[in-house]
Amino acid sequence: KQEVTQIPAALSVPEGENLVLNCSFTDSAIYNLQWFRQDPGKGLTSLLLIQSSQREQTSGRLNASLDKSSGRSTLYIAASQPGDSATYLCAVSNSGNTPLVFGKGTRLSVIA
Amino acid sequence: DAMVIQNPRYQVTQFGKPVTLSCSQTLNHNVMYWYQQKSSQAPKLLFHYYDKDFNNEADTPDNFQSRRPNTSFCFLDIRSPGLGDAAMYLCATSKFTGADTQYFGPGTRLTVL
Numbered sequence: 690k691q692e693v694t695q696i697p698a699a700l701s702v703p704e705g706e707n708l709v710l711n712c713s714f715t716d717s718a719i720y721n722l723q724w725f726r727q728d729p730g731k732g733l734t735s736l737l738l739i740q741s742s743q744r745e746q747t748s749g750r751l752n753a754s755l756d757k758s759s760g761r762s763t764l765y766i767a768a769s770q771p772g773d774s775a776t777y778l779c780a781v782s783n784s785g786n787t788p789l790v791f792g793k794g795t796r797l798s799v800i801a
Numbered sequence: 802d803a804m805v806i807q808n809p810r811y812q813v814t815q816f817g818k819p820v821t822l823s824c825s826q827t828l829n830h831n832v833m834y835w836y837q838q839k840s841s842q843a844p845k846l847l848f849h850y851y852d853k854d855f856n857n858e859a860d861t862p863d864n865f866q867s868r869r870p871n872t873s874f875c876f877l878d879i880r881s882p883g884l885g886d887a888a889m890y891l892c893a894t895s896k897f898t899g900a901d902t903q904y905f906g907p908g909t910r911l912t913v914l
Contacts, residue, residue, distance in 0.1 A: 693843070720900045732805075732891055732905035733844070778843065782900040788834065788858075789903065791843035 691716045691783055693792035701798040702769055710764040710795045712779035717760045720782045723789065724753050724764050727776045736777075737764075769799045804828070805906035807892050813912045814882050822877040822909045824892030832898065833875040835867060836891040838908075844891055850875060851898075879911075887913045 692715045702708050712722070721740045725733040737746045737753040739762070745754040752765040762779055776796045780789035805826045814820040824833065831852050836844035848857045850869045864886070866878040879886055889908045895901040 698841075723902065725905075730889075730908070730910065732807075732907045733893070733903075735902050735904065738902050784900070786898055786900070788846050788849060793841065793843045 691719075691781060691790045693779060693781055693790050695777075695779060695792035695795050697795060698793065699796040699798070701800060704769060704771060704799055704801050706769050706799075707765065707767050708769055708797070710766070710777050710797070712762040712764070712792055714760045714762075714781050714790075716783060717757050718783060719757060720784050720787075722753075722755055722762050722779060722781045724751075724762075725778045725780065727778060727794065729775075733778065766797075769797075771799045771801045773797060774799050805892055805894055805904050807890075807906035807909050809909060810907060811910050811912070813914060814879075815914050816884065817881045820879050820882055820911070822879075822890050822892075822911070824875045824877070824906055825873050826892075826894045826904075827873070828894055828896075828904060829872060830894035830896050830904070831872075832895045832901075833869060834893040834895075834903070835865075835875070835877045836893065837886075838889045838891055847877070882911070882913045884913050887911055 723738045724736045739755045750767040776794040778794040780791040808823045834849040835847045838844040847861045869875045891908045892906040893903045895903045
């Protein structure tokens with residue numbers, strides 16, 4: 690059974706810092722991996738989707754990498770801003786037809 | 802803008818009183834999902850529809866039911882809410898499969914008194 694772990698559970702950084710959020714999964718035979726952002730009391734917003742054949746995806750200040758063999762993904766946020774404060778969740782799909790398995794997320798606070 | 806809409810945003814019900822949560826989408830996506838999310842927890846998939854085909858997760862309690870009368874709408878029915886069912890309920894869609902990018906609604910926060 691696929692399990693997704695995100696460490697740390699919470700992270701606080703000063704504005705302007707570059708930071709890395711970590712995601713690990715137990716079954717490396719994934720189809721793809723997605724990173725989401727969730728603001729308090731709100732739904733999830735998809736940030737990046739990495740197919741199993743890809744090593745990384747970039748969108749603006751965000752860069753997600755995938756190392757399937759080691760069961761790990763990282764989300765790199767450059768030049769963090771207070772508006773980046775949110776919970777970041779990663780989720781994996783084991784095949785084209787199976788639903789996503791989510792981690793519990795990392796709660797990020799960027800302090801001005 | 803195309804989007805996923807959930808109504809109501811906040812729902813208060815009494816212990817044992819049936820409640821229905823609503824989700825609609827303008828994305829014309831084939832797949833619709835219902836997740837339950839409790840505080841500081843990962844979203845837990847309850848069930849999903851691929852078009853009209855219903856897929857129930859093995860550990861979803863019988864107390865939870867769903868209906869999808871057409872492509873645009875999907876409902877979550879909780880037949881006899883218990884205190885443990887208080888949570889955020891998230892609706893999501895994806896174009897073809899579970900591995901496609903999922904688009905989430907804002908959620909419905911359910912309180913059970």
